[in-house]
Every structure is written in C-alpha cells, then in structure tokens.
Amino acid sequence: DIQMTQSPASLSASLEEIVTITCQASQDIGNWLSWYQQKPGKSPQLLIYGATSLADGVPSRFSGSRSGTQYSLKISRLQVEDIGIYYCLQAYSAPPTFGGGTKLELK
C-alpha cells in the first residue's frame, strides 16, 4: 500500500498568515492527490484534486502544488472559516490512502 505522510499533525496560525501543509507519498502517485477540509461535526469537503486543480466553489486562497512525491496545500491568507482538519488522499492505486490529518487552529 502507498503511505501518505502528512505534516505537521497540528498547526497554529494567525489570521491572514500563509499556511502550508505537506504530504509525502511513499512512491510515485503522479497527480493523483486530493486535499480535503473537515470542519467540526461535518463531512470532508474537497478542496483540491489532481494535485493542483481547485474544486468548484473553493476560495482562490487555497492552492495545491507538487514537487516529485511531495505535495503541498497552501492557504495564502488564513481566514477564521479555514479552521478545521485537513487531509490528503492518494487515489493512484488501490487501496486509496489518506494522510493522517493536520489540525489547523487559530493562534
């Protein structure tokens, strides 16, 4: 199985700050990487698919990038509604595997 190592596990940031979360794949997954946001008590919401494509309705302050087998989610100017837990997912090969999650809090 492909392992997705997500970091950091938790992150405290200030409003308007730039936030970056990364996922390291244990092998090549191409662009088969998605990012999700989960707010408390809610189901996950797709933010980024294909490593860099913004899902419909997602604010443009969210962006995704890839460097080899390392993938990053960037929030350019943190807003209060961005608080939650973020997960990456590789869908390159079965079984699909999630990163462990990053809990994003306001400082």
Added chain:
Amino acid sequence: EVQLVESGGGLVQPGRSLKLSCLASGFTFSNYGMNWIRQAPGKGLEWVASISSSSSYIYYADTVKGRFTISRDNAKNTLYLQMTSLRSEDTALYYCARRGYFDFWGPGTMVTVSS
C-alpha cells in the same frame, strides 16, 4: 445539486450484521463509481470499499474483506454496504462519497458495535 444521504446506522452487538444505504440525487448515479469511507471517533479517515459505475469492479480494504459487501442499485440511485461479523473496531461514522477522488460526501451514518 449533488446530494448523498446515508442511512441504516445504529447500535449493534459484536458478531451481528447491519446494512447501510446511501441515496444519491442531483446527478446521474449510474455514471459514477462510488465509495464507502469511515471515521472512528476522534480518528482520521479510512477508505472501506469502492464499486465502479456498473458494478464490474469492486475493491475492499483488508480490514473488512470477507465481512463487508458493497453493492449498488442504479435504478434506485442507491449504494449499499452490507456489514457482517461486526467488531468493536468497526465502530465509526460511515460516509459514502462519489467517484475516484471523493468529490462529494454525504453527512454520514454512525455505526456503534458494542455489547
């Protein structure tokens, strides 16, 4: 508007069975692969099973293989998960999600396995 609504969860004793449903609307259900993903209380996300649009391809996580069965009825726009020989470690919120990269998720249905 794409909507997925899970149902069928509840409290069940270890070793017993439960069948979950996911009713889809707002899109052509028969055109999309579907998935079940679960989340144990306070934990991360775990993929459970996937089924292709015509049920030709089915995959399971090793943790549920041989105990869970994913199926679908395209005429009823409904996805199912038949769970047997339930264990305490199957306790989780079960989500259905659309297509290979899980673009839409339902709100989930809670399954609690306890005596």
